[in-house]
Amino acid sequence: MSLKVERVQGDRGVESFYLWNVVQGLAVTVRHAVTNLRAPRAVQTTNYPEEKKVMPPGYRGKHRLVPRPDGSPKCTACMMCATVCPARCINIEAGEHPDPTIEKFPVQFDIDLLKCVFCGYCVEACPVDAIRMDSGVYTFAEFNRSDFVAHKEQLLATLSQWAEPR
Ligand code: SF4
Ligand code: SF4
Numbered sequence: 001m002s003l004k005v006e007r008v009q010g011d012r013g014v015e016s017f018y019l020w021n022v023v024q025g026l027a028v029t030v031r032h033a034v035t036n037l038r039a040p041r042a043v044q045t046t047n048y049p050e051e052k053k054v055m056p057p058g059y060r061g062k063h064r065l066v067p068r069p070d071g072s073p074k075c076t077a078c079m080m081c082a083t084v085c086p087a088r089c090i091n092i093e094a095g096e097h098p099d100p101t102i103e104k105f106p107v108q109f110d111i112d113l114l115k116c117v118f119c120g121y122c123v124e125a126c127p128v129d130a131i132r133m134d135s136g137v138y139t140f141a142e143f144n145r146s147d148f149v150a151h152k153e154q155l156l157a158t159l160s161q162w163a164e165p166r
Contacts, residue, residue, distance in 0.1 A: 049139075055136075055138060059138070060118045060120050060123075060133040061133055061134065061135045061136055061137045061138045062113070062133070062135045062137035062138070062140070062150070063111055063116075063122070063123075063131055063132070063133050063135065063150065063155055064131070064132055064133075064134070064135045064155055064156070064157065065109065065130060065131055065152065065155040065156045066129060066130050066131065066132060067156055071156070072105065073105060073106055073109065073130060073152065073156055074128055074129070074130040075092075075105065075106050075109065075126075075128070075130040075131065076102065076103060076104055076105065076128055076130070077092055077093075077094035077095070077104040077105055077106045077109075078104075078127065078128075079092060079094070080125040080126060080127060081121075081122035081123075081125050081126055081131055082122075083125075084121045084122065084124075084125040085121060085122055086117065086119060086121065087112075087115045087116055087117050087119075088115070089111055089112040089113075089114075089115035089116045090109075090110070090111050090122060091108065091109075091110040091111075091112075092106050092108065092109050092110075093106065093107045093108035093109075094106060094107065095107035106152060108151075108152060109151070109152040109155060110149050110150065110151055110152070111149070111150045111155065112148065112149050113140060113148045113149070113150055114145060114148045114149075118133070120133055131155075
C-alpha cells in the first residue's frame with residue numbers, strides 16, 4: 001500500500017516538471033526550424049519595414065478627404081460622420097462656401113487617430129462620398145500625441161502622396 005502511494009507521488013513529481021510538454025514544444029520548434037531551413041521561401045515572416053504586406057481590398061487605413069476637381073474638399077460639412085462616430089474623434093468647423101451652389105464646407109476638419117477605432121462608420125454615413133479609408137496607410141508612428149491628429153490639409157493629400165506607407 002505504502003509502495004503504491006510513493007509511486008503515485010513519484011509520477012506526480014515528474015508531471016509537475018511538465019517534461020513531456022517541454023519535449024512536445026521543442027519538437028514543434030525543431031520541426032519548424034528544419035522546414036524553414038529546407039524551404040526558406042515558404043517562411044511566412046515579413047521582413048518589416050523593408051517588406052510591407054499587401055492588404056486585401058477593403059482593409060481600412062488612414063482616412064482621406066476626397067477632393068473636388070479644384071482641389072477643395074468635396075465635404076459639405078453636414079456633420080453626419082462626426083455624429084455617427086462612436087469614438088467622437090472627428091472635429092469639424094463649418095463655414096459658408098463662396099459658391100452659392102454649395103451650402104457649406106469644412107473650415108477645419110480634424111480626426112484624432114489615437115481615439116479612432118477604425119470602424120468605418122464615418123465612410124458609410126457620408127452622403128456625398130467625401131471621406132474614405134482607402135489611403136493605403138496602415139502604419140502610424142509619431143513622436144507626439146498631437147501629431148496623431150490628422151488635419152484637413154493632410155486628409156486632402158492625394159492618393160499618390162499617401163501611397164508609400166511611412
Ligand atoms: S473610423 Fe469610426 S472611429 Fe474612426 S473616425 Fe470614422 S467613425 Fe470615428
Ligand atoms: S459626412 Fe461627409 S460630407 Fe458630411 S461632414 Fe462628414 S465627410 Fe463631410
